Structures are given as structure tokens and as C-alpha cells.
Amino acid sequence: MPNQDLVGLINSLQATAEAALGDLNASSALARRDGLDQTPDRARQTAERSLRLLTMLAEKTRGNLDLTEAELLGGAIAQLRERLAN
Numbered sequence: 001m002p003n004q005d006l007v008g009l010i011n012s013l014q015a016t017a018e019a020a021l022g023d024l025n026a027s028s029a030l031a032r033r034d035g036l037d038q039t040p041d042r043a044r045q046t047a048e049r050s051l052r053l054l055t056m057l058a059e060k061t062r063g064n065l066d067l068t069e070a071e072l073l074g075g076a077i078a079q080l081r082e083r084l085a086n
Contacts, residue, residue, distance in 0.1 A: 017050035
């Protein structure tokens with residue numbers, strides 16, 4: 001059974017990156033309020049930082065995650081890498 005705190009952390013970091021990139025409506029409004037969407041470089045830096053944190057988490061937990069956790073983490077990393085590559 002996946003650790004709910006880990007799942008929450010992964011989802012939070014992914015949502016932060018997606019909000020910075022303008023993908024989530026409510027979060028995008030907060031990003032606008034906080035000035036993230038006013039400077040594309042700053043928004044990209046936020047998304048890249050979330051990706052770095054997710055990648056570090058994957059490296060530090062390698063071999064210690066159950067299949068569901070590993071797939072969730074790997075999927076989040078892959079999605080963000082793809083978004084940032086475009």
C-alpha cells in the first residue's frame with residue numbers, strides 16, 4: 001500500500017510545477033497573484049526546481065518504494081521532463 005505522505009509530496013511537487021507552467025486553473029490564479037506568470041523565466045525556474053526535487057527523491061528512495069509509489073514518481077518526472085523540453 002502506498003505511503004500517503006509520499007504520494008502527497010509527489011503530487012504537491014508536480015502540482016507546483018504544473019501551476020508554474022499554467023496547467024491548473026486555481027493554482028494558476030495563485031501563481032498570477034504571486035507573480036509567477038509575469039516572468040516566464042521565474043515560472044520555468046519553479047517548474048525546474050520541482051523536477052529536480054522529484055528526481056532527487058527518486059534517487060534517494062530507489063529500491064525502497066513499492067510499485068505504485070515508483071510508478072507515480074517516475075510518471076511525474078517523465079511528464080515534467082516532457083513539458084520542460086517543449
